[in-house]
Amino acid sequence: MRSLTLWSSKAPIKFRMPTAENLIPIRLDIEVDGQRYKDAFVWNPDDPDSEVINFAKRTVKDLKLPPTFVTQIVQSVQAQLAEFRSFEGQDMHVKEKIVPLKIDLRVNNTVVRDQFLWDVSNFESDPEEFARTLCKDLNIGDPEVGPAIAVAIREQLYEIATQSVSSLREARAGKKGRRGADTFNRPGNSALDLVKYFGSKGSVIRKRKDWYLYEPIVDILSNEEVGALDAREELNAR
Amino acid sequence: MATPPPPTGTLASAAPATPPPPPTGTLASAAPAPPPPPPQSPHTPSTSAVKSEVHAAEAAADSTPIVAAAAAAAAVSYTITIPSCSGWFSWDEIHETERRLLPEFFDGRFSSRNPSVYKYYRDSIIRQFRAQPWRKLTFTEARRGLIGDVGSVRRVFDFLEEWGLINYTPSAKPKERREAAAAKEEEEGETAERKEGPKRLCTNCRSVCGLTCFTTDKADIILCSRCYVRGNYRPGLSNFKRVDNMEELKTEWTDKENLHLLEAIVQYGEEWKKVSEHVGSRSAKDCVVRFIKLPFGEQFLRPIEDGEDNGPNGSYRSNDEVAAEHGGESLKRRRLTPLADASNPIMAQVAFLSGIAGSDLAEASARAAISALHKVHIEKSKFTNDIKLYSKRLLRRHNHSSRRSNKMWRNHYQILLKSR
Numbered sequence: 001m002r003s004l005t006l007w008s009s010k011a012p013i014k015f016r017m018p019t020a021e022n023l024i025p026i027r028l029d030i031e032v033d034g035q036r037y038k039d040a041f042v043w044n045p046d047d048p049d050s051e052v053i054n055f056a057k058r059t060v061k062d063l064k065l066p067p068t069f070v071t072q073i074v075q076s077v078q079a080q081l082a083e084f085r086s087f088e089g090q091d092m093h094v095k096e097k098i099v100p101l102k103i104d105l106r107v108n109n110t111v112v113r114d115q116f117l118w119d120v121s122n123f124e125s126d127p128e129e130f131a132r133t134l135c136k137d138l139n140i141g142d143p144e145v146g147p148a149i150a151v152a153i154r155e156q157l158y159e160i161a162t163q164s165v166s167s168l169r170e171a172r173a174g175k176k177g178r179r180g181a182d183t184f185n186r187p188g189n190s191a192l193d194l195v196k197y198f199g200s201k202g203s204v205i206r207k208r209k210d211w212y213l214y215e216p217i218v219d220i221l222s223n224e225e226v227g228a229l230d231a232r233e234e235l236n237a238r
Numbered sequence: 239m240a241t242p243p244p245p246t247g248t249l250a251s252a253a254p255a256t257p258p259p260p261p262t263g264t265l266a267s268a269a270p271a272p273p274p275p276p277p278q279s280p281h282t283p284s285t286s287a288v289k290s291e292v293h294a295a296e297a298a299a300d301s302t303p304i305v306a307a308a309a310a311a312a313a314v315s316y317t318i319t320i321p322s323c324s325g326w327f328s329w330d331e332i333h334e335t336e337r338r339l340l341p342e343f344f345d346g347r348f349s350s351r352n353p354s355v356y357k358y359y360r361d362s363i364i365r366q367f368r369a370q371p372w373r374k375l376t377f378t379e380a381r382r383g384l385i386g387d388v389g390s391v392r393r394v395f396d397f398l399e400e401w402g403l404i405n406y407t408p409s410a411k412p413k414e415r416r417e418a419a420a421a422k423e424e425e426e427g428e429t430a431e432r433k434e435g436p437k438r439l440c441t442n443c444r445s446v447c448g449l450t451c452f453t454t455d456k457a458d459i460i461l462c463s464r465c466y467v468r469g470n471y472r473p474g475l476s477n478f479k480r481v482d483n484m485e486e487l488k489t490e491w492t493d494k495e496n497l498h499l500l501e502a503i504v505q506y507g508e509e510w511k512k513v514s515e516h517v518g519s520r521s522a523k524d525c526v527v528r529f530i531k532l533p534f535g536e537q538f539l540r541p542i543e544d545g546e547d548n549g550p551n552g553s554y555r556s557n558d559e560v561a562a563e564h565g566g567e568s569l570k571r572r573r574l575t576p577l578a579d580a581s582n583p584i585m586a587q588v589a590f591l592s593g594i595a596g597s598d599l600a601e602a603s604a605r606a607a608i609s610a611l612h613k614v615h616i617e618k619s620k621f622t623n624d625i626k627l628y629s630k631r632l633l634r635r636h637n638h639s640s641r642r643s644n645k646m647w648r649n650h651y652q653i654l655l656k657s658r
Contacts, residue, residue, distance in 0.1 A: 018348040023387045042387040046473050050465075051389060058392075062376035126350040128385045132358070135385075142360075143383030150385050 005118070010090035015165050018157055020126050022046070024084050025154040030072045037065060037073075040151040045081055052077050084158075092165045096121045101156050103216075107145045109226055112138075114216035118153075120160055127153040138218050316371050321402040332357060341399055342390065342474050343469065351390065359384055359394045374405045394513055440465055452478040491528055492519075493583050499525055501534075533607060535633040 016022045021044070028039045039059075056073040059065075096119075103114040114134070119125065131150040140146070206214065221229070326333040332353055337344045343356035362384055367375040370525040381391045398404045439450065440462035452457070452477050461471055466478060491499075495517055501527075502516035510522035517525055592600035633648075 021348045021387070041381070044387045044389040047389045048471065048473075051392075055388065055392070059378050062378035103303065124349060128355075128387075129350060146385040147382065230461045 011092050012168060015087045015092045015161065017154070018094075018120050018123055018125065018161055019154070020124050023154065024080070025151045025158060026077055026080050027151070027155070028073060028076050030069060030076060032068050032072060033065065035069075037063070037069060041147060042150060042154060043077070045084055049078075054082070061062050073165070081122050087165055088163055090166055092161060093168050094121050094123075095164070097160075099156075099160060101153055103149055103152050105148050105152055106221075106229065107148045107222070108142050109221050110140060110142050110145050111219040111221060112140070112145060112149065112216065113219075115214050118157070120157065127157070134216070138216060140218060172224065242430050255414070305333055310519050318368055318371055320406055321408075324401045324403055327401075327403055329361065335401075336360075336397070340393060342393070347474075354388065356394065359386065359391055360398065363395055363398055406480050450480055491583075493521060496528075496532075496583060496587055497590060499528060500587065503529060504594065510540055533584070 017024060023042045023044050026041055026043045030037045052074055053070075056070045056077070059073065060067060060069045089158065098117050100115055100121050101118045104111055107114055127150045130153065131146045134140075134149060135146045260355060269533075283570055314348045317578050320327065326335055336356070340356065343351050355521050363375070363380050366383065377392060377395050396406075396490055399406075441459040449461055452463065454477055459471065459475075463477070465471065498517040499513065499520075502513040506512040506516070514520055514522040514525045520528070588600075590601075595603070610615055
């Protein structure tokens with residue numbers, strides 16, 4: 001059944017990250033005996049499982065953490081991998097969806113806030129390349145900011161991909177009861193109404209009054225401010 | 239030849255021949271072009287090429303504010319040495335070795351895993367190390383500053399560490415350093431280097447390989463049979479060859495050993511003790527025996543005394559003199575020629591020798607070798623014919639005798655054939 005709306009619903013494909021490489025974001029937040037280890041990085045799910053254990057051992061050794069962390073790290077990574085794999089066999093719809101992604105993070109002394117539009121149907125997209133360019137253009141000195149940006153982008157894309165899987169599932173289930181042809185043609189909450197923007201009356205050039213919304217902001221904090229923020233986060237975590 | 243020879247006695251840390259440029263105080267200054275490597279100092283004849291570059295200034299200008307401040311504050315000058323086997327490294331290019339050992343960036347499967355990404359990883363890691371070269375750069379530190387998936391970053395990091403482009407600290411005496419390096423590796427167990435000698439470790443699970451192991455040209459890793467069967471290796475590897483440990487270790491010379499042998503002979507000449515030291519796992523006697531057996535071995539070194547028959551030896555005595563000259567020249571500008579194709583040991587030796595000896599000599603040697611082989615073939619077939627006639631005669635003579643003695647003569651015939 002072909003739909004004639006702007007959203008060309010192509011045949012569903014198997015679940016994967018909508019990026020050039022099928023890499024997933026992994027976030028770790030482990031606390032053992034009062035010692036806390038927080039980390040976020042990008043992982044290739046095609047790497048063999050032995051890689052997980054090697055990575056955990058190496059990280060624990062490099063950071064001089066107590067050895068109990070090894071099993072914790074392995075478990076956490078494997079759990080996230082398993083969750084990813086649980087989606088893998090299923091279908092997801094590739095819609096032409098342009099989604100605003102948000103970056104709002106603090107890494108060491110640098111605060112980055114940004115918002116931009118991302119084409120979720122572009123399977124050649126590369127969050128890492130984007131993060132590298134962003135850091136270079138904004139002259140961000142701290143090298144740890146880049147990976148954090150890449151992970152943040154991937155996490156949002158992952159979220160969107162999993163949503164499309166579940167929405168497809170619902171739509172299919174729904175079809176049995178009633179004609180659900182509308183439900184998966186309606187854009188998601190955050191997607192842009194392309195007709196409004198790129199239709200006959202719209203224009204691709206952003207209105208001046210909206211410029212401030214999409215401008216990246218980079219702040220360098222002083223050490224005291226960082227200390228204060230860290231303390232507040234700790235409190236919130238407890 | 240995929241892994242580098244372990245850092246051996248051919249290396250010595252050289253004092254910088256040129257005084258280092260003073261580190262720039264402000265970060266705003268333009269990055270100076272990296273100082274050209276000091277020319278080979280003529281008074282260290284027995285060492286191979288050592289590239290020492292002073293990087294404090296370069297690092298200060300290129301790297302991030304945090305790292306640069308530490309570098310400028312801490313060290314005025316520091317000599318960075320890398321092993322001679324990594325002399326191919328250059329900031330501006332990607333070398334064949336890198337392409338071969340990290341094919342994932344060069345096979346074009348993913349548009350996001352491409353040579354410029356590889357260069358970004360490589361350059362960032364090396365710069366990060368050289369900003370503080372007295373301490374060991376850990377993988378976690380490196381990957382935290384790199385935007386990319388940790389698996390590929392790890393592979394690049396391991397590659398650089400293995401080839402001594404990072405975390406490489408040579409000590410004064412070559413033997414000490416070899417021991418220190420071996421001790422370090424055993425202790426840390428981070429690098430996945432293949433241990434030479436009787437034991438082989440699987441690069442994946444680090445267990446000792448038993449009877450058989452599997453290896454591939456693409457990545458030069460060894461897998462125990464279990465890892466191979468289970469597929470515990472990084473994606474993108476294929477064409478595994480089965481290698482049987484037991485026999486190969488005792489009798490056959492590996493590519494690496496052959497290469498070491500030839501290197502050592504060029505370098506040390508006839509001092510078999512030093513040669514055997516350079517080869518590592520073979521005694522001096524083994525080295526001599528092996529060298530004699532090599533196809534071009536004898537011609538290479540000196541004019542042959544015509545003791546044994548060997549057609550080609552007589553025919554190019556003049557070429558031997560040329561060879562000696564070439565050998566001398568090559569000592570002066572000593573470089574390790576990357577082997578074109580290491581899978582065939584004969585071709586590997588040929589490539590190595592022709593690289594050192596020069597094209598004229600190589601051509602003459604090739605022609606002479608062909609004619610010699612032809613002669614040998616004729617002689618051999620003559621010999622086997624003789625054997626056949628002899629044994630046929632014997633059998634006929636004793637045809638009437640009992641079965642037992644027939645068997646005896648058959649055994650005799652077989653022994654004769656085997657001995658040839």
